[in-house]
Amino acid sequence: MRLLICYLIGLVFGVGISISGMANPAKVLNFFDVAGNWDPSLAFVMGGALIVTFIGYRFVLKRPAPTLSETFQLPTRRDLDLPLIGGSAVFGVGWGIAGFCPGGALPALGTGRSEVIIFVVALLVGIIAAKALQSMLNRGSAARI
Amino acid sequence: MMETAFTPFQSLGGGILIGAASVLLMATMGRIMGATGILAGVIFPTNKADWLWRAAVILGMISGPLLVMLITGQFPAVQVPVSTSMLVIGGVIVGIGVTYGAGCTSGHGVCGMARLSPRSIVATLTFMLTTGITVYVIRHVLGA
Numbered sequence: 001m002r003l004l005i006c007y008l009i010g011l012v013f014g015v016g017i018s019i020s021g022m023a024n025p026a027k028v029l030n031f032f033d034v035a036g037n038w039d040p041s042l043a044f045v046m047g048g049a050l051i052v053t054f055i056g057y058r059f060v061l062k063r064p065a066p067t068l069s070e071t072f073q074l075p076t077r078r079d080l081d082l083p084l085i086g087g088s089a090v091f092g093v094g095w096g097i098a099g100f101c102p103g104g105a106l107p108a109l110g111t112g113r114s115e116v117i118i119f120v121v122a123l124l125v126g127i128i129a130a131k132a133l134q135s136m137l138n139r140g141s142a143a144r145i
Numbered sequence: 146m147m148e149t150a151f152t153p154f155q156s157l158g159g160g161i162l163i164g165a166a167s168v169l170l171m172a173t174m175g176r177i178m179g180a181t182g183i184l185a186g187v188i189f190p191t192n193k194a195d196w197l198w199r200a201a202v203i204l205g206m207i208s209g210p211l212l213v214m215l216i217t218g219q220f221p222a223v224q225v226p227v228s229t230s231m232l233v234i235g236g237v238i239v240g241i242g243v244t245y246g247a248g249c250t251s252g253h254g255v256c257g258m259a260r261l262s263p264r265s266i267v268a269t270l271t272f273m274l275t276t277g278i279t280v281y282v283i284r285h286v287l288g289a
Binding site: 002003004005006007008009010011012013014015016017018019020021022023024025026027029030032033034035036037039040041042044045046047048049050051052053054056057060061063065066067068069070071072073074075077078079080083084085086087088089090091092093094095096097098099100101102103104106107108109110111113115116118119120121122123124125126127128129130131134 | 150151152154156158159161162164166167171172173174177179180181184185188189197198199201203206208211226231232237238239240245246248249251253254255256260267268273280281283285
C-alpha cells in the first residue's frame with residue numbers, strides 16, 4: 001500500500017514535469033536565453049509548484065507526523081557553506097550545457113529517448129564520482145584527526 | 146537554437162502537479178520531493194524499506210510520460226538542441242554539482258524554497274544564475 005502510494009505520487013510528479021516542459025531541454029534552455037529565443041514558460045512551472053508547496057507544507061507540517069512514516073525528515077542545517085554554493089554553481093553550469101536537470105530527466109526516461117538515457121547515465125557517473133570523492137576526502141580528514 | 150512556444154497554462158498546470166506531489170510525499174512519507182536525494186538513496190541504499198519507497202517514486206516518475214501518452218495520444222515533447230558530447234559532459238557536471246550542492250531544482254528550488262530554507266534560497270539563486278550565464282556564453286559568446 002505504501003509503495004503504491006509512493007508510485008502514484010511519483011506519477012503525479014512525472015505527469016507534472018511532462019506537461020510543464022521541464023523534461024524538454026529546448027524549453028529549459030530557451031527560458032534561460034533571455035537574450036535570444038526567450039520562452040518564459042518555466043517561470044509558471046516554478047510559480048505553480050512553489051505556491052502549492054508553500055501553502056500545502058503549512059498544513060502538512062502542522063501535523064504531529066506523516067501518515068505512512070514516523071517522523072518528518074526535514075533538513076535542519078541553515079548555514080551557507082562552500083559545497084552548497086560551489087555545488088549549486090557547478091550544477092547550473094551542467095544544466096546550462098545539457099538542458100536537463102535530474103527532476104526533468106528522470107520522468108523523461110519514460111519517453112525511451114536515447115538522449116535522455118545518455119544524460120541519465122552521465123548523471124549517475126557524476127553522482128557516483130562525487131560521492132566517492134566525498135568519502136575519500138572524509139576518510140582523509142578523519143585520518144588527520 | 147530551437148524556437149519553443151510560450152505555454153503558460155500547461156506550464157502552470159504542470160507546476161501545480163509538481164507542487165501537489167511534493168506536498169503529498171511530505172504528508173505521507175515525511176520526505177522532501179527532491180529528485181537528487183531520492184535518486185542518491187536508490188544508488189546508495191541504506192536499507193531495503195528505504196530503497197523500496199524511493200524506487201517506487203522514481204518508477205512513478207518514469208511512468209509520467211506514458212500516462213500522458215495514454216491520455217493525449219502522444220509523448221510529451223523532448224527536443225534536444227545540444228550534441229551528444231554536451232549531454233554527457235553536462236550530465237557528469239550536473240551529477241557532481243547536485244551531490245555537493247545537496248539538491249537540485251525540485252529539492253532546493255521547490256521544496257526548500259517553500260520552507261524558506263536559507264540554504265535552498267541561496268542554492269536556487271546560485272544555480273539559476275550560473276545556468277543563465279552558461280546558456281548566454283554558449284549561445285551568444287561561443288555562438289554554438
